Amino acid sequence: MRITRYFATCLLLVASAARAQQPDTIRSRSKADSIAKAVRDSVELMNALGAAVADTTQRPTVPLRPQGGSTNPRLLPDFSAVGDLVGDLSPKGSTQPDHSRLGVREVELSVQAVVDPYFRGDVFLGISDLEKISIEQAFLTTTSLPNQLELKIGRFLLPFGKQNLTHRHDLHAIEYPYVLQKLLSDDGLKGTGLWGSRVFAPFGFFQEIQLTAIDRISPATDGLTTAEDVNKSLGGLGFSARLRNYVDVSEAANVELSFSAMTGKRDQPLDATYTTLVKGGSNSQFVPRDVNATIARQSTFGVDFTYRWRPLQQGLYESFILQSEVMHQRNERNPALPVAECPFGAGTCGVPAYAGPARDYTGAYVFARYQTGQRRFIGARYDYVQNPETNGRTLNAGSVYLEWFPSEFTKLMAGYEGLKSADATLSNRLLLQAVFSMGPHKPHPF
Amino acid sequence: MIRRIHILLLAAALVYAPRVASAQLRVVTSTTDLYDIAKAVGGNKITATHIGEGYQDPHFIEAKPSFVLQLRSADVWAFVGLDLEIGWMPLLLEGARNTRIRQGGSGYLDVSTVIPVLDRPQGNIDRSMGDVHAGGNPHYWLDPQNGRRIARLFKTKFTQLDPTNSSAYDANARAFEARLNAAEKGWQADLAAIKGKPVVAWHTSWRYFAEYNGMNIVAFMEPKPGVPPSPSHLYGVIQTVKRTGAKAIIMEPFYDRKVADLVSKQTGIKILILPPSVGGIPGAVPDYFSLMRYDMSQLANAVR
Numbered sequence: 001m002r003i004t005r006y007f008a009t010c011l012l013l014v015a016s017a018a019r020a021q022q023p024d025t026i027r028s029r030s031k032a033d034s035i036a037k038a039v040r041d042s043v044e045l046m047n048a049l050g051a052a053v054a055d056t057t058q059r060p061t062v063p064l065r066p067q068g069g070s071t072n073p074r075l076l077p078d079f080s081a082v083g084d085l086v087g088d089l090s091p092k093g094s095t096q097p098d099h100s101r102l103g104v105r106e107v108e109l110s111v112q113a114v115v116d117p118y119f120r121g122d123v124f125l126g127i128s129d130l131e132k133i134s135i136e137q138a139f140l141t142t143t144s145l146p147n148q149l150e151l152k153i154g155r156f157l158l159p160f161g162k163q164n165l166t167h168r169h170d171l172h173a174i175e176y177p178y179v180l181q182k183l184l185s186d187d188g189l190k191g192t193g194l195w196g197s198r199v200f201a202p203f204g205f206f207q208e209i210q211l212t213a214i215d216r217i218s219p220a221t222d223g224l225t226t227a228e229d230v231n232k233s234l235g236g237l238g239f240s241a242r243l244r245n246y247v248d249v250s251e252a253a254n255v256e257l258s259f260s261a262m263t264g265k266r267d268q269p270l271d272a273t274y275t276t277l278v279k280g281g282s283n284s285q286f287v288p289r290d291v292n293a294t295i296a297r298q299s300t301f302g303v304d305f306t307y308r309w310r311p312l313q314q315g316l317y318e319s320f321i322l323q324s325e326v327m328h329q330r331n332e333r334n335p336a337l338p339v340a341e342c343p344f345g346a347g348t349c350g351v352p353a354y355a356g357p358a359r360d361y362t363g364a365y366v367f368a369r370y371q372t373g374q375r376r377f378i379g380a381r382y383d384y385v386q387n388p389e390t391n392g393r394t395l396n397a398g399s400v401y402l403e404w405f406p407s408e409f410t411k412l413m414a415g416y417e418g419l420k421s422a423d424a425t426l427s428n429r430l431l432l433q434a435v436f437s438m439g440p441h442k443p444h445p446f
Numbered sequence: 447m448i449r450r451i452h453i454l455l456l457a458a459a460l461v462y463a464p465r466v467a468s469a470q471l472r473v474v475t476s477t478t479d480l481y482d483i484a485k486a487v488g489g490n491k492i493t494a495t496h497i498g499e500g501y502q503d504p505h506f507i508e509a510k511p512s513f514v515l516q517l518r519s520a521d522v523w524a525f526v527g528l529d530l531e532i533g534w535m536p537l538l539l540e541g542a543r544n545t546r547i548r549q550g551g552s553g554y555l556d557v558s559t560v561i562p563v564l565d566r567p568q569g570n571i572d573r574s575m576g577d578v579h580a581g582g583n584p585h586y587w588l589d590p591q592n593g594r595r596i597a598r599l600f601k602t603k604f605t606q607l608d609p610t611n612s613s614a615y616d617a618n619a620r621a622f623e624a625r626l627n628a629a630e631k632g633w634q635a636d637l638a639a640i641k642g643k644p645v646v647a648w649h650t651s652w653r654y655f656a657e658y659n660g661m662n663i664v665a666f667m668e669p670k671p672g673v674p675p676s677p678s679h680l681y682g683v684i685q686t687v688k689r690t691g692a693k694a695i696i697m698e699p700f701y702d703r704k705v706a707d708l709v710s711k712q713t714g715i716k717i718l719i720l721p722p723s724v725g726g727i728p729g730a731v732p733d734y735f736s737l738m739r740y741d742m743s744q745l746a747n748a749v750r
Binding site for chain 1: 499501502503506508509510511512514515518532533537540541542543545548549550573577672673674699700701702
């Protein structure tokens with residue numbers, strides 16, 4: 001690719017030079033003038049910046065801020081926006097949830113600031129045609145706990161596996177790997193609760209333990225009603241743990257091997273709608289309720305591995321990432337079922353039967369990305385997952401990506417995916433993505 | 447009972463106090479240049495490490511977790527500032543969970559606060575101007591006068607945090623300045639050869655160097671800071687080189703020189719790979735003095 005770029009540059013230069021050497025015409029003179037002006041402009045820009053310094057012998061006083069507006073702009077939080085636009089040119093129609101060919105998948109607005117001497121705050125709002133406005137993340141982070149301890153309170157991307165912690169627009173592919181989509185969530189599994197973590201290095205390399213207690217491990221499923229709330233008892237809360245292990249292999253290469261686990265209860269369907277008696281009302285009397293779901297425990301375990309290579313001197317132009325995650329999800333097969341009360345309500349009479357997952361699921365992906373130039377990358381991913389939506393029948397996908405960054409603040413990507421779904425049909429997907437970022441967006445975790 | 451507690455507290459203080467007094471300040475710097483000057487001022491009273499290497503673009507350092515281990519026990523975090531480290535420093539400071547080196551902490555040392563900054567934009571700026579730094583040009587260490595300012599700042603900070611060794615810090619800072627004064631005398635002939643000579647620079651990182659030695663930057667290879675050169679911009683650079691007789695393209699070792707080769711082939715201009723930082727060419731520039739001397743002599747030889 002670099003050779004191609006080199007030759008393309010040469011050709012353009014030769015062509016430009018050849019044009020410039022033609023007999024004087026208005027067009028060629030005009031072209032040469034405009035190019036010369038562009039160069040003069042770039043130097044003048046630098047000179048103007050330099051000349052703009054009022055007095056270089058004085059120690060700077062107040063950092064420069066935009067004029068006007070707020071009464072105290074130095075205390076304003078950082079505001080930023082990220083636009084995530086997706087085009088779907090798949091030959092057999094759009095494969096997007098809203099069936100759009102060209103759409104704004106999401107706009108993310110963020111507000112980030114240090115709140116006080118003890119906390120910083122981060123708020124991320126997601127705006128999309130499908131979900132309207134949603135609170136993607138909103139959390140306080142402690143800044144002054146001793147012993148490398150850190151607590152977060154609020155809603156956050158759950159520290160489970162590697163890619164789940166990355167915002168979707170910042171992935172090196174257009175969508176999350178299928179194992180995350182099918183076993184965790186389409187757009188990143190979030191939890192609301194408490195996150196505690198500690199960094200330590202008893203063996204001389206970086207380790208971090210991340211523990212969370214969250215309201216529930218998955219949002220309530222549309223259309224499912226349970227006799228009791230999933231989190232009615234504390235045992236219904238979700239809990240997760242992740243152990244990160246990071247080692248520098250050399251100056252240019254490093255590996256991370258981490259282990260994750262989470263458990264909690266969630267709603268799972270029954271075979272029909274039944275009427276059961278639940279305690280309710282101000283007198284805690286039994287009242288009938290139509291239910292079509294029960295509560296079952298679900299536990300997920302994961303291992304993720306990342307190898308990174310980036311030579312320090314030529315790191316602007318060359319890098320490589322190899323990443324893989326394996327996840328295994330265990331589902332409770334025989335949860336407690338509600339007692340159907342035939343005389344009440346409109347529910348089916350009979351003994352409720354569990355219609356939730358009757359098996360465990362496993363999935364994995366392998367992803368690699370190579371940097372071919374200062375702003376160009378190519379990537380490929382293989383996905384495998386036993387799809388819970390089709391009772392565990394296997395979904396396989398292979399995809400390739402071309403990624404181009406016109407600058408640090410824009411990304412253009414094209415991806416092709418061959419998808420072999422549960423019924424063994426092969427479908428082709430052609431996806432395009434444009435991402436732009438405005439404002440001081442905080443860097444994403446390593 | 448109270449007397450016993452007092453005795454225990456006194457004993458603990460006696461045991462603990464000498465450890466504090468004898469402990470070295472742990473200093474971590476973002477670049478090798480700050481590291482070298484910190485070592486010169488701190489001497490054997492500090493331990494110092496650095497995050498970036500001299501042959502690495504300091505804008506694009508990866509926030510590796512291993513750096514977090516360096517920072518979590520640091521007493522001083524010294525960084526260039528002016529947003530040079532904006533892409534990675536917040537992650538490391540957050541990950542380190544070390545209140546001493548967070549903003550507002552006693553060890554948070556933004557070195558740019560003592561520097562007369564160049565290229566500080568006035569009025570509105572936006573990203574159409576490239577990777578422009580809102581606070582000004584951060585590559586200030588390439589002016590020896592700023593090297594002195596950095597040394598004095600380290601002396602002040604180390605003295606503040608470790609007053610028992612203030613005399614050592616003061617003596618070391620004076621020795622650093624004396625050595626720099628002597629070195630400057632050694633490259634006066636080079637300065638005379640460089641002054642006013644037209645050169646092309648890749649990035650704005652050489653502005654302070656030019657301010658010091660008087661070289662005349664007639665074009666930048668980057669049309670805007672951080673933006674790779676386009677063919678049309680290169681054509682303009684070639685015309686400028688021919689018109690001004692520029693003698694050298696100055697560029698850092700971490701940029702791809704193929705494009706510079708192209709300009710060189712068209713114009714005969716020399717390509718000068720100069721280390722922008724200590725360690726920028728392994729073995730050749732192991733400290734601040736050798737860095738300045740090397741860059742000055744290489745440039746003088748190229749433009750003579």
